[in-house]
Amino acid sequence: MSADYTAMMTDLGQRARAAALRLATETTARKNDALLRLAKALEANQTAVLAANQLDVAAATANGVAPAQLDRLTLTAARLTHLAESVRQVAALPDPVGEVLDDWTRPNGLRIRKMRVPIGVIGIIFEARPNVTIDCAILCLKSGNAAILRGGKEIFHTNQALAVLIAEALAGAGLPADGVQLVPTTDRAALEAMLRLDSLIHCIIPRGGESLIRFVTEHSTIPVIKHYNGICFVYVDAAADAAMAESILINAKVPRPGVCNAAEQLLVHRSLAGTVLPRLAAALVAQGVELRCDPASAAALDAAGVAHRSAQVADYTTEFLSLVLAVRLVDTVEEAIAIINRDSSAHSDAIITADETAAQRFLAAVDSAVVLWNASTRFNDGFEFGYGAEIGISTDRLHARGPMGLRELCSHKFQVTGTGQVRSP
Amino acid sequence: MSADYTAMMTDLGQRARAAALRLATETTARKNDALLRLAKALEANQTAVLAANQLDVAAATANGVAPAQLDRLTLTAARLTHLAESVRQVAALPDPVGEVLDDWTRPNGLRIRKMRVPIGVIGIIFEARPNVTIDCAILCLKSGNAAILRGGKEIFHTNQALAVLIAEALAGAGLPADGVQLVPTTDRAALEAMLRLDSLIHCIIPRGGESLIRFVTEHSTIPVIKHYNGICFVYVDAAADAAMAESILINAKVPRPGVCNAAEQLLVHRSLAGTVLPRLAAALVAQGVELRCDPASAAALDAAGVAHRSAQVADYTTEFLSLVLAVRLVDTVEEAIAIINRDSSAHSDAIITADETAAQRFLAAVDSAVVLWNASTRFNDGFEFGYGAEIGISTDRLHARGPMGLRELCSHKFQVTGTGQVRSP
Numbered sequence: 001m002s003a004d005y006t007a008m009m010t011d012l013g014q015r016a017r018a019a020a021l022r023l024a025t026e027t028t029a030r031k032n033d034a035l036l037r038l039a040k041a042l043e044a045n046q047t048a049v050l051a052a053n054q055l056d057v058a059a060a061t062a063n064g065v066a067p068a069q070l071d072r073l074t075l076t077a078a079r080l081t082h083l084a085e086s087v088r089q090v091a092a093l094p095d096p097v098g099e100v101l102d103d104w105t106r107p108n109g110l111r112i113r114k115m116r117v118p119i120g121v122i123g124i125i126f127e128a129r130p131n132v133t134i135d136c137a138i139l140c141l142k143s144g145n146a147a148i149l150r151g152g153k154e155i156f157h158t159n160q161a162l163a164v165l166i167a168e169a170l171a172g173a174g175l176p177a178d179g180v181q182l183v184p185t186t187d188r189a190a191l192e193a194m195l196r197l198d199s200l201i202h203c204i205i206p207r208g209g210e211s212l213i214r215f216v217t218e219h220s221t222i223p224v225i226k227h228y229n230g231i232c233f234v235y236v237d238a239a240a241d242a243a244m245a246e247s248i249l250i251n252a253k254v255p256r257p258g259v260c261n262a263a264e265q266l267l268v269h270r271s272l273a274g275t276v277l278p279r280l281a282a283a284l285v286a287q288g289v290e291l292r293c294d295p296a297s298a299a300a301l302d303a304a305g306v307a308h309r310s311a312q313v314a315d316y317t318t319e320f321l322s323l324v325l326a327v328r329l330v331d332t333v334e335e336a337i338a339i340i341n342r343d344s345s346a347h348s349d350a351i352i353t354a355d356e357t358a359a360q361r362f363l364a365a366v367d368s369a370v371v372l373w374n375a376s377t378r379f380n381d382g383f384e385f386g387y388g389a390e391i392g393i394s395t396d397r398l399h400a401r402g403p404m405g406l407r408e409l410c411s412h413k414f415q416v417t418g419t420g421q422v423r424s425p
Numbered sequence: 426m427s428a429d430y431t432a433m434m435t436d437l438g439q440r441a442r443a444a445a446l447r448l449a450t451e452t453t454a455r456k457n458d459a460l461l462r463l464a465k466a467l468e469a470n471q472t473a474v475l476a477a478n479q480l481d482v483a484a485a486t487a488n489g490v491a492p493a494q495l496d497r498l499t500l501t502a503a504r505l506t507h508l509a510e511s512v513r514q515v516a517a518l519p520d521p522v523g524e525v526l527d528d529w530t531r532p533n534g535l536r537i538r539k540m541r542v543p544i545g546v547i548g549i550i551f552e553a554r555p556n557v558t559i560d561c562a563i564l565c566l567k568s569g570n571a572a573i574l575r576g577g578k579e580i581f582h583t584n585q586a587l588a589v590l591i592a593e594a595l596a597g598a599g600l601p602a603d604g605v606q607l608v609p610t611t612d613r614a615a616l617e618a619m620l621r622l623d624s625l626i627h628c629i630i631p632r633g634g635e636s637l638i639r640f641v642t643e644h645s646t647i648p649v650i651k652h653y654n655g656i657c658f659v660y661v662d663a664a665a666d667a668a669m670a671e672s673i674l675i676n677a678k679v680p681r682p683g684v685c686n687a688a689e690q691l692l693v694h695r696s697l698a699g700t701v702l703p704r705l706a707a708a709l710v711a712q713g714v715e716l717r718c719d720p721a722s723a724a725a726l727d728a729a730g731v732a733h734r735s736a737q738v739a740d741y742t743t744e745f746l747s748l749v750l751a752v753r754l755v756d757t758v759e760e761a762i763a764i765i766n767r768d769s770s771a772h773s774d775a776i777i778t779a780d781e782t783a784a785q786r787f788l789a790a791v792d793s794a795v796v797l798w799n800a801s802t803r804f805n806d807g808f809e810f811g812y813g814a815e816i817g818i819s820t821d822r823l824h825a826r827g828p829m830g831l832r833e834l835c836s837h838k839f840q841v842t843g844t845g846q847v848r849s850p
Contacts, residue, residue, distance in 0.1 A: 020792075021766055021790075021792060024790075024792060025789055025790055104811070106809070106810075106811055110800055110804060110809075112810060117792075119822050119823070120792070120822060198642070202822045202823075203822065203823055217623070217646050218646055221642050221643055223648060223649070223821060223822075223823045224648070225823070241845070244845040247845060247847055248845065248847055250847075251847035251848055252847075255850050256850075341446055359842075363840045363842075364450050365446075365449075365450055367446060367449060367542075367545070367838075368838065369838055369839065370838065370839045370841060371838060371839070371840055371841070372841040372842075372843065373840075373841070373842045373843065374842065374843045374844055374845050374846075375535055375841050375842070375843030375845070375846045375847075376846065376847045376848050378847075378848040379535060379841055379843075379846070379848060380839075380841075381848075384531070384535075384848060385531075385537060385839075386529070386531055396648060397544050397545060397627045397628065397648075397836040398544070398627075398628055398648045398650070398823060398824040398836065399823040399824040401836055401837055401838065402838070402839050411822040411823065411826055412826055413792075413793065413794055413795065413796060413826065413827070414794065414795045414796070414805075414810075414827050415788045415796055415797075415798075416795060416796070416797040416798070416800050416804055416805075417784075417788075417797075417798045417799065417800070418797065418798065418799045418800030418804075419799055420666070420669040420672060420673065420799050420800070421799075421800045421801065421804070422672055422673055422675075422676035422677075422800075422801045422803070423676055423801050423803040423804060423806075423809060425680050
């Protein structure tokens, strides 16, 4: 790791720390003023931002980037207008900072208040989506944190243009322009130097694929909140309503198979092998889903004449992110629970049943961030939870687990007030 | 890292994970039964435990270990009785698992409950204190977690004897004996293998000195909750009551100078240089405290004839852990806040004042885990907070910050119940 990068990142970190100390006690009004200035700037400076984005798009095109990825990094006037709208929505959300989380008085008269405060300095490591740049900047700002953003090289020019607008909005509102900083290089050595700044950066959030998250986890001495993907299960219990099971399963699998809360695995109670399973399978196949079946479910679908393939063992722990679904039969809810606790990624797992006893056992025993009864796995989402914003879906168990909104970007501190109390020996 | 250690630690991790899944839904009664069995066993098996401990004491003596360290690793009948009592106290505490932390219903009728659940598998890395072995085992058990304990080589035999009693207590209560496991080697390569088991261990808590914590942080791909030491400040404001300031300062510095919430740094408002400062200094010196002063406070103490030394720059950021206190004068509460946010370890920082405006500004702007007004820094402690137990004092900002009791050993999950809801595209 080059000494220059360490010095550069230390300077960024020190600026961020100074900005964080100021932001922590700023008023909601001033933070919102900065947000509304940014929304306006995104609309007023479309030409400059789109020109910068065109440099990235041209480079990506020259590099033969796949169309889907090219689409993700391309900005348009409509997308910028949409981004400005999302900035205004965050401005309208309640400020999480300053909330009293707990308040008690000890027998010796000491009053202890647990207050919600910003975490401090948050480092966001992300790839090639310009909306992530703006999303992360505004959520960190609203929650009183300073942010250091390190985006991928594929949107380097776009990010530079956006960072100028963010800094101007901060300064215009009387806030420190260093409240949101962009790492001015995409060199990996600079990223490694950043991940070791544990005296200045308090939290790292990687947003991207598994290899990025793995790299960050292995190189960071700063606490990381991970956002791994989801191997999500739907278990159709013996007492499931068939129509409900079909509706939820289609919703969980078909419209957006590439997202982390989409279903990848179907478990069906063996008593439904000749009845509900063929119905579900036929509905899925009609929507273009490829079924990869264990021998028992394959036999049932053979008998019913529904198309399917044989599953390989690896299919049972695969996040397909496409219109593929692995299917297994189980004998009991306990077997379903055991399989899920072994094979799922503990992200979002659902049971479909009219049997409350089975449902309560499933909700208690499945060790996942979000467990659902008679609802689609797709509801593991900050907006669907009513948070108004989402910086991601944490797959960690410390601090945040499940959807991360503004409150999850906060820490706490204890304010202890006394009248001269001292501790007994 | 040897493949054998990876296989050994993976086996330990898999057993712990299986035990954790069972413990997560066990009743409070059964967990308490195991704790009470352990308390009895600590009393009934004193001879065996003390014999094992004597092996460690003899080895430490032969190795010329310092008397203070030797005392810490030595067990006696009285200490075992005291340990048994602390186990009974944890049994009497409320069970943190299953508490409903939040409960709301979305416009679409989905009900979302945020439930307190165990974290899962917790790895504790500690040094040479047998009480830590028992403390960590019982707090993890009470909070429904499986624990993997890795103690130092200095108490290897003692830990082996204690682990047998713990496993028997678990099995006697019908709980999985793998709920608390001891790593059967103190080889560093085994520790390194353990710290990379991020698919099986959910959280690492290092208990020990800074070099141990640093090693763990650098080698772990598992989230770590750190317990660094404290560079704690007392700021005596212009409006401080002199008698209260003296009482709090003596309490924060003198009785236990080696603990993390003891004061190491004194800031005094310049208006008190000729009055309150000499009084405080004389009282501290009378208790054997060495004062290391900045030029301004040194001049004031010269004039008053109170003994002191000149501070070196490094003294202002040193955790002395002894009867040494660095002293500086400041002009304003804002200067005190700026110095604390720069030089303190953000652990426990206090203001002494009768001026509510100054106090509220201090409480809001000092960016530390526990900020105190007219109270001793020593109150940053799980027992003093009323938690009934303490596994440590977190210096992290994610998950737990400040005293860590049973609740801080828990995560949460969301139980979502519906009537067939699906997500709109």
